[in-house]
Amino acid sequence: MLIDTFGRVATDLRVSLTDxxxxxxxxxxxxxxxxxxxxxxxxxxDEIVRLIRIAVTDLGVTEVRFTGGEPLLRPGLVGIVERCAALEPRPRMSLTTNGIGLKRTAAALKAAGLDRVNVSLDTLRPDVFKTLTRRDRHQDVLDGMAAARDAGLTPVKVNAVLMPGLNADEAPDLLGWAIAEGYELRFIEQMPLDAQHGWKRDGMITAGDILDSLRTRFTLTPEGSQERGSAPAERWVVDGGPHTVGVIASVTRPFCRACDRTRLTADGQVRTCLFATEETDLRATLRSDASDAEVAEIWKKAMWGKKAGSGLDDPSFLQPDRPMSAIGG
Ligand SMILES: C[S@@+](CC[C@H](N)C(=O)[O-])C[C@H]1O[C@@H](n2cnc3c(N)ncnc32)[C@H](O)[C@@H]1O
Known part of the structure; x- marks a missing residue:
């Protein structure tokens, strides 16, 4: 089991397949x-499947999320999913993607054993999409989401980041659209993980801003108990249900105390947290002909040293060297 000194147990593995x-x-x-x-x-x-096998069979991991970079750019993705679906016990598997190319691969991913997808989309306006992503691919993302829904990779969750001056006014439109399309929308606060180190706390769109904006059009009531456990998103029932909306307040209301995640970068480094400044090299261990038991021991030791929190709210916070795309978001 991947336990740390604060008693948290990591059962959710994020695997970056490419940067x-x-x-x-x-x-x-x-x-x-x-x-x-x-x-x-x-x-x-082979190395990825071996590490996931060790995580699932020896270390208690039950959830595997493939991410990146853009995981659909990894040529072997469908084969990796298929091999992981054959593991005993079988992990639940999901994919975080920008959706480009998903139209082509959704059915194959479902057949290989993928359970569901999270697709990132920050705007309903093609011109804003082009400004925000610097690529003219809005329709490809919409097509990818629809293909995932049709293939049964459900629930299709949509991740949206709001940026001042760009799409900050779109929260109610995005929610209305997601409900109409049958997608589950979650807003994510912008975090200091950009390669350019341009993030500023002042002026960022907070969870509070997002909820205020949504409440101009919808009635939101907290879902279930206020305890969100290890789930990063706090969820609200929209207009009495059945639809919900989530807000991941990574900056203003971090969920570190209940964190159940461990991360593997595309070059085989274990990270205990998105904001960790240290990594543990499992690739070197794998390539030194270590046994599964030796790999598992090193992974356990890395997780034992997990810090209490991301440190985001500490004035001495230092942004990690690697950006989100190289860690695996
Ligand atoms: C890094 S991407 C990787 C997976 C895939 N390419 C995608 O677009 O979903 C994962 C998620 O991280 C989000 N993300 C990237 N940089 C972020 C930041 N600085 N703050 C908050 N979310 C960020 C993206 O919007 C996306 O939803």
Whole structure:
């Protein structure tokens, strides 16, 4: 089991399959892109499946989320999902994606054993999408989401980040649209994880701002008990139900105390947190012919050292060296 000194147990594994992306979201990376990882530094498909097998069979992981970069850019994705679906016990598997290319692969991913997807979409306006992502691919994302829904990769969750001066006014429109399409919308506060280090606390759109904006059109009531456990999103029932909306207040109301996550970068480093400043190299361990038991021990030791919180609310907070795209969002 992956337990830390605060008694938290990590059962949710985020696996980055690549640091590359086909969008250039302004809150994530610069227009020219980044220095991508070299191919020999990336874990191979076999190495990824081996680490997921160790996590699931020896370390108590029950949920696997594939992410990136853009995970649909990984050529072996469907095969990786298929091999992980054959593991005993079988983990629940999801994918966080920008949706570009999902129209082509949704049915194959479902057949391989993927359970569901989270698709990122910040705006309903194609011109704003182009400004925000620096690519003219709005319709591809909408098509990808619809294909995921039709393939049964449900519930399709939509992740939206609001940016001042760009899409900050779109919260009610996005919620109305998501309800009409049968998607579950979640807003994520913008975090200091951009490669350009341009994030500013002042002026960011907070969970409070988002809820105020939604309440101009909808009645929101807290879902269930106020305890959100390890779920990062606080959820509200919309207009009496059955639809809900989530808000992930990573900055203003972090959920570190109940965190159940462990992360693996595309180059095989274990991270205990998005904001961790240290990593543990599992790739070197794998490539030194270590046994599964040795790999598991190193992973456990890494998680034992997990810090109490992200440190975002501490004045001495330092942004990690790697941006979100290279960690795996
Ligand atoms: C880094 S992306 C990786 C997966 C995939 N490419 C996608 O678009 O979903 C995962 C999520 O992180 C979000 N994200 C990226 N940078 C962020 C930031 N600085 N603050 C908050 N969310 C961010 C994206 O909007 C997306 O929903």
């Amino acid at each position: 590359r992306c086909n969008l250039r979201c302004t809150y994530c990376m610069p227009e020219e892109g980044l220095q991508w990882l070299a191919k020999p530094d990336l874990l191979t498909d």
